[in-house]
Amino acid sequence: MxxxxxxxxxxxxxxxxxxxxxxxxxxxxxxxxxxxxxxxxxxxxxxxxxxxxxxxxxxxxxxxxxxxxxxxxxxxxxxxxxxxxxxxxxxxxxxxxxxxxxxxxxxxxxxxxxxxxxxxxxxxxxxxxxxxxxxxxxxxxxxxxxxxxxxxxxxxxxxxxxxxxxxxxxxxxxxxxxxxxxxxxxxxxxxxxxxxxxxxxxxxxxxxxxxxxxxxxxGDAASVPERESSVPAPPPGELPRILIVDRPGSVQSALVIAHRAPSRSQVDLPRAEGISEVLGGMFTSRLNMELRERLGYTYGAGSRFDLRRDSGVFFMSTQVEADTTAHSVTSSLEQVAELRESGVTEEELTAVRESNTVGLPVSYSTARSLAGALVDMVVHDLPDDHVDRNRAGYERLTKESLDSAATEYLHPEEAVVVVVGDADRLRQPLTDTGIGPVEVRDPESLWS
Known part of the structure; x- marks a missing residue:
């Protein structure tokens, strides 16, 4: 039966x-x-x-x-x-x-x-x-x-x-x-x-x-010395702007749209990561639904924060066919603008809450995952109850708190767009977007 x-x-x-x-x-x-x-x-x-x-x-x-x-x-x-x-x-x-x-x-x-x-x-x-x-x-x-x-x-x-x-x-x-x-x-x-x-x-x-x-x-090793940190300066140049890393003949483009973010200690993690999930952190995110499901340009698009002790980065990324590169960039920026202007839906709010609370027993079910959480706490000087505080922060999220996170943490006007692809094919369409000045570099010259 x-x-x-x-x-x-x-x-x-x-x-x-x-x-x-x-x-x-x-x-x-x-x-x-x-x-x-x-x-x-x-x-x-x-x-x-x-x-x-x-x-x-x-x-x-x-x-x-x-x-x-x-x-x-x-x-x-x-x-x-x-x-x-x-x-x-x-x-x-x-x-x-x-x-x-x-x-x-x-x-x-x-x-x-x-x-x-x-x-x-x-x-x-x-x-x-x-x-x-x-x-x-x-x-x-x-x-x-x-x-x-x-x-x-x-x-x-x-x-x-x-x-x-x-x-x-x-x-x-x-x-x-x-x-x-x-x-x-x-x-x-x-x-x-x-x-x-x-x-x-x-x-x-x-x-x-x-x-x-x-x-x-x-053994007889000494205690950890105090670490000095200072916010690193940005390079000169107009923002927003576009860098093309030239790969002649490439039929696809990899693109990253990014801007600087505060350090980890300066960020309200549930609000910041919550708004990133709405934009590009879940399968049902705005970027994935637009670039993958509606336009059919990519197999997937995403976004996340990389938060460090003295600074941070927010970025969106995807890979698309070369001829859709410029539209993929403008469409991604349009999704950010719409999120900042109109805010999140109740469905998105519920998805963020549940994805960061319901699965915690599974997320921390192994010794390795628990050790990873402790390492994170040590590296970033977090309190022993950091995971519980973070969970409570997700449980307290409201539409208003996520809406304000969109304007506080997402800054497309400060973005740099990095595109890896065929410069001859991409330079004019990316220039025509009007986002900002376009520079072309050879990969071999980037770290010389």
Whole structure:
């Protein structure tokens, strides 16, 4: 006999687990106990992301992160050593943090963490490994930049910022090529090995001594120094404006429309991200319905905020056929103008509320996702109840609060439009839009 689906119950309000904190030497352990979760996620956070790199060593964070995978014995020795304990290494860098870590079975954490600590504090940093990793990153840069969407995003920084943000996080091909093994060793000694950081631990903590883990990982490293931040200046030039990154013969265009935004601490996150979702963050968003469903120009269009400690970026992006590029740009800007003028609908308000509250138990159902949330809190100095405050902010959203977010956070009059495509084919149609001056650049010249 066919079975009927059981009726849906009432949506339960989600509360993020309260972390415990243990100060150990110069560092802090932040942990969440999840009984029964036998895969423990451990993350070490250093506040030395790409934003604070000196301009003569751009990309040293990313290169150092890669070289750490070679382990204390060099030559890619770390992964096999961790695998003997069922553990997996991870390392990533963003503008505001240098994050290393591992996932390991709870009953093998102590052994794996000893290897982890050696890898982070006492890596081999063999010059041959550094050069090999650097050459791999350089090759990867151009392989990834062969994708038009990636090239468009990497071209964006120089249109919005001067200083470090004008060059991609990985340093760009020219700057990265100049980094020597000695530069990596110096950066590691000053910013990683000698700085304790914050250790995030999530999983079944029964039988795990957090203080001992902290001692193993931190050793005698010093506490995190105060980080100075200042808002980076914009480059000169008229706004709005258009940059064409030339790809002769391309039958498609990748386009990004972006403007500067406040830093994360200055933004009301539910309102800002809520209005971005209405515009381009959901399948039913304005951009997707216009460019994909009504005009048939693209498989998908979206928007989001990239919020950092000292500044931010808002951008819309899509890829379209070359002949529809100019109309795609003007149509996207028209969607922003209409949203600012008329505001959101009740259906859009409900969709934003539900998409950011109903699914939270699933979003934070694993040790990795909980650890990711804690890392975010550490990097951005957020309170332990940040997730709950954010959820409550989405629950309080009204049409009026989202309407005001559209005028507060969306500024098409300050936008730069980056288009990767055939300049000969695109220059005149984009000029005819009247958006602003049009410049054409060769990809090879962007980061020289």
């Amino acid at each position: 066919p079975q009927t689906r059981p009726p849906l119950g009432a949506v339960a309000s989600y509360s993020f687990p309260k972390p415990q904190r243990v100060t150990v030497g110069g560092g802090t352990v932040v942990a969440i106990d999840v009984p029964g979760q036998r895969l423990v996620s451990l993350r070490l956070v250093h506040p030395h992301g790409g934003a604070v790199e000196p301009l003569d060593a751009m990309g040293v964070n990313v290169l150092t992160s890669e070289v750490l995978e070679d382990g204390p014995d060099g030559n890619s020795s770390l992964a096999p050593a961790l695998e003997r304990h069922g553990a997996e290494w991870m390392s990533r860098v963003n503008w505001d943090g240098f994050i290393t870590g591992l996932d390991a079975p709870a009953n093998r954490v102590n052994e794996a963490v000893r290897l982890f600590a050696d890898a982070v504090r006492r890596p081999a940093l063999n010059p041959d490994d550094v050069v090999r990793r650097r050459e791999q990153l350089l090759e990867r840069f151009w392989l990834e930049a062969a994708t038009a969407g990636t090239l468009a995003m990497r071209s964006l920084g120089g249109q919005l910022f001067t200083g470090r943000y004008a060059t991609p996080l990985g340093g760009g091909p020219v700057r990265l090529a100049d980094i020597t093994p000695e530069t990596v060793a110096s950066f590691h000694a000053e910013s990683i090995a000698s700085v304790a950081g914050t250790l995030v631990v999530v999983g079944d903590l029964d039988g795990i001594d957090l203080e001992e883990l902290g001692k193993t990982v931190f």
